[in-house]
Amino acid sequence: MIKETRLLLKNITYDDQKCLEKYIERGGFRGFRKVLELSPDQVIEHVKVSGLRGRGGAGFPTGLKWSFVPKNSGKPVYVVCNADESEPGTFKDRILMERDPFLLIEGILIACYALGSKLAFIYIRGEYQYAYKVLLDAIKEANQSGYLGDNILGSGVSVNITIHRGAGAYICGEETALLNSLEGKKGYPRIKPPFPAVKGLYGCPTVINNVETLCALPVIFDMGAEEYAKLGTEKSKGTKLFSVSGIVCKPGVYEVELGVDLIGFINDVCGGIIENVTPKIVIPGGSSVPALTWSECEGVKLDYESLQNAGTMLGSGGFMVFGDNVSALDLCLNFAKFYAHESCGQCTPCREGAKWLVDILQKLKNKTAYPGDLERIQAICSGIAGHTICPFGDALVTPVISLLKKFPDDFSIDYGVTSVSP
Amino acid sequence: MMELLSRPLSVEEKQRLNEYFLRISSQYPEKQSLAMPLLFACQELLGFVSKEAIEFVAEKSELSPAHVLELATFYTMFHLKPVGKYHIQVCRTASCFFCGGQELIEFIKGFVGKDQLVPSDDGLFSWELVECIGSCGTAPAVLINDRLFECVTVEALKNLLERIKRERPELKLSVFRDDFSADFLDYPFSRILKND
Numbered sequence: 035m036i037k038e039t040r041l042l043l044k045n046i047t048y049d050d051q052k053c054l055e056k057y058i059e060r061g062g063f064r065g066f067r068k069v070l071e072l073s074p075d076q077v078i079e080h081v082k083v084s085g086l087r088g089r090g091g092a093g094f095p096t097g098l099k100w101s102f103v104p105k106n107s108g109k110p111v112y113v114v115c116n117a118d119e120s121e122p123g124t125f126k127d128r129i130l131m132e133r134d135p136f137l138l139i140e141g142i143l144i145a146c147y148a149l150g151s152k153l154a155f156i157y158i159r160g161e162y163q164y165a166y167k168v169l170l171d172a173i174k175e176a177n178q179s180g181y182l183g184d185n186i187l188g189s190g191v192s193v194n195i196t197i198h199r200g201a202g203a204y205i206c207g208e209e210t211a212l213l214n215s216l217e218g219k220k221g222y223p224r225i226k227p228p229f230p231a232v233k234g235l236y237g238c239p240t241v242i243n244n245v246e247t248l249c250a251l252p253v254i255f256d257m258g259a260e261e262y263a264k265l266g267t268e269k270s271k272g273t274k275l276f277s278v279s280g281i282v283c284k285p286g287v288y289e290v291e292l293g294v295d296l297i298g299f300i301n302d303v304c305g306g307i308i309e310n311v312t313p314k315i316v317i318p319g320g321s322s323v324p325a326l327t328w329s330e331c332e333g334v335k336l337d338y339e340s341l342q343n344a345g346t347m348l349g350s351g352g353f354m355v356f357g358d359n360v361s362a363l364d365l366c367l368n369f370a371k372f373y374a375h376e377s378c379g380q381c382t383p384c385r386e387g388a389k390w391l392v393d394i395l396q397k398l399k400n401k402t403a404y405p406g407d408l409e410r411i412q413a414i415c416s417g418i419a420g421h422t423i424c425p426f427g428d429a430l431v432t433p434v435i436s437l438l439k440k441f442p443d444d445f446s447i448d449y450g451v452t453s454v455s456p
Numbered sequence: 457m458m459e460l461l462s463r464p465l466s467v468e469e470k471q472r473l474n475e476y477f478l479r480i481s482s483q484y485p486e487k488q489s490l491a492m493p494l495l496f497a498c499q500e501l502l503g504f505v506s507k508e509a510i511e512f513v514a515e516k517s518e519l520s521p522a523h524v525l526e527l528a529t530f531y532t533m534f535h536l537k538p539v540g541k542y543h544i545q546v547c548r549t550a551s552c553f554f555c556g557g558q559e560l561i562e563f564i565k566g567f568v569g570k571d572q573l574v575p576s577d578d579g580l581f582s583w584e585l586v587e588c589i590g591s592c593g594t595a596p597a598v599l600i601n602d603r604l605f606e607c608v609t610v611e612a613l614k615n616l617l618e619r620i621k622r623e624r625p626e627l628k629l630s631v632f633r634d635d636f637s638a639d640f641l642d643y644p645f646s647r648i649l650k651n652d
């Protein structure tokens with residue numbers, strides 16, 4: 035029987051968790067107080083020990099990322115919280131911000147302390163107005179009570195937080211596009227290197243972390259990095275939030291130890307599959323990771339390595355389950371339209387290729403495709419993948435390639451078309 | 457250059473924008489970062505981003521008007537023409553689409569009776585398809601102005617829109633007040649996390 039392990043979500047059901055007083059009563063700022071007894075370098079060391087990896091999608095070790103920030107560069111260091119959450123199927127960050135805003139603030143404080151940053155930004159997607167409002171209130175309250183601003187809790191540490199709203203561009207979740215957007219530019223990703231840790235916001239060293247990553251910090255320091263590292267698997271430590279949607283009985287946000295069984299997770303935690311629907315497609319990490327067929331899910335565990343071995347990725351934890359009433363072609367077309375709409379337009383293969391894919395998939399759906407169109411899809415995908423500045427291009431071909439490969443029957447063009455493509 | 461609608465800022469509007477500008481300037485090390493917040497503020501006052509708004513934002517954020525226009529066209533939440541008083545954004549991405557979203561889209565299309573982003577004849581409503589708005593677990597989801605509605609059915613939406621017509625709530629978060637108008641917060645938010 036698989037059970038949730040609620041660390042980040044421990045207090046998520048309390049409606050009054052948004053009050054600073056209640057947050058503190060339930061253990062809030064204990065982690066930060068422990069951090070104040072350590073040196074910044076020790077804090078980074080603890081984060082390394084915890085094994086925490088970025089929860090925004092790439093899974094990069096957080097402590098290691100922090101250690102890339104040059105010491106004494108003479109420039110200010112910025113901490114940026116990536117709250118742009120727009121990956122289809124993902125809604126965990128919204129819940130964290132709406133229900134437990136001080137957890138994020140405390141996480142940001144810990145990151146700022148470790149990195150010597152005095153100014154942090156939260157880049158929140160423009161549509162998350164309610165979360166924005168909750169955070170604004172929380173920041174105001176924290177400022178008034180000495181948990182933000184100058185000389186926090188008499189420690190000599192000063193941190194301010196600015197919330198910046200995005201305005202409807204998925205690409206701004208990509209960290210360098212986000213930085214450009216914060217600087218008042220179009221959300222065009224930058225060529226790396228230089229990496230943001232060295233040259234980020236306003237040309238200064240910058241660390242960008244996902245909301246969930248930052249929210250894990252207070253938990254890690256409160257319980258101890260070694261204790262946290264005991265959870266999960268050898269390489270995927272701790273807990274992970276999954277945003278579950280689709281044909282399960284209880285969709286929602288769940289927190290489990292990394293490494294739990296995928297099918298067990300669906301059955302025990304998500305209430306199983308709804309009646310009279312046969313599960314068909316599982317996408318475990320948001321639309322940008324390869325889809326699994328239901329039979330492929332057998333024996334797969336939910337952690338970075340197992341999912342990779344199964345040919346997919348943990349991604350953002352946007353866990354979608356679709357039934358046999360959904361054709362893989364329709365799903366593929368839906369995702370392709372998403373990427374075509376959201377391509378920032380900077381790189382030609384992505385900007386043009388995404389539209390071509392939509393056109394061909396739409397023809398397949400309308401049963402007006404030409405022989406050779408399936409091969410053409412493959413060719414376009416190879417023309418995009420690896421040929422763009424940011425990983426958006428790879429993300430866009432991933433669902434197309436995996437769905438096409440795994441559900442060839444749904445893409446059949448065997449409907450008697452005899453004409454030859456132009 | 458594209459044709460921009462003219463709508464000058466009144467003295468009072470300029471004053472409010474200037475106050476807002478002063479309030480947020482201290483939050484950013486560089487003026488350019490103020491362009492997007494200022495565009496949002498102008499759009500709130502005018503209902504859209506006018507030629508004069510672009511010039512105002514450019515001056516305040518020390519950018520060229522062309523640069524600010526580029527922002528207003530790149531980011532889909534900025535509108536260069538007025539939308540309805542109630543702008544209905546329906547999620548079209550997978551988790552919603554295959555869970556009743558398709559029917560909602562058909563309904564909204566008929567209800568507003570106009571192309572996307574074009575206000576209805578009475579100016580009350582407009583609609584737009586949007587990508588995943590982070591409510592996939594409570595699909596299908598619809599945003600009306602700044603207010604999220606989850607687990608929406610055609611029936612519920614019909615009633616909701618009727619109620620909006622009658623009661624005319626704001627459903628907006630104001631940058632000038634930093635507050636949601638309290639009305640309609642009784643419609644259930646996230647039913648997601650209630651314990652078993």
Ligand SMILES: Cc1cc2nc3c(=O)[nH]c(=O)nc-3n(C[C@H](O)[C@H](O)[C@H](O)COP(=O)(O)O)c2cc1C
Nearest residue numbers: 088089090116118119120207208209243244247425
């Ligand atoms: C196209 C694209 C979209 C992304 N969207 C998000 C996002 O919405 N939220 C997020 O946290 N990371 C997103 N990322 C990942 C970020 O670039 C970055 O890796 C992450 O914010 C780092 O934080 P972490 O190490 O804490 O995960 C996206 C990446 C790409 C390529």
Ligand code: FES
Nearest residue numbers: 547552589591592
């Ligand atoms: S798919 Fe509609 S909210 Fe995510």
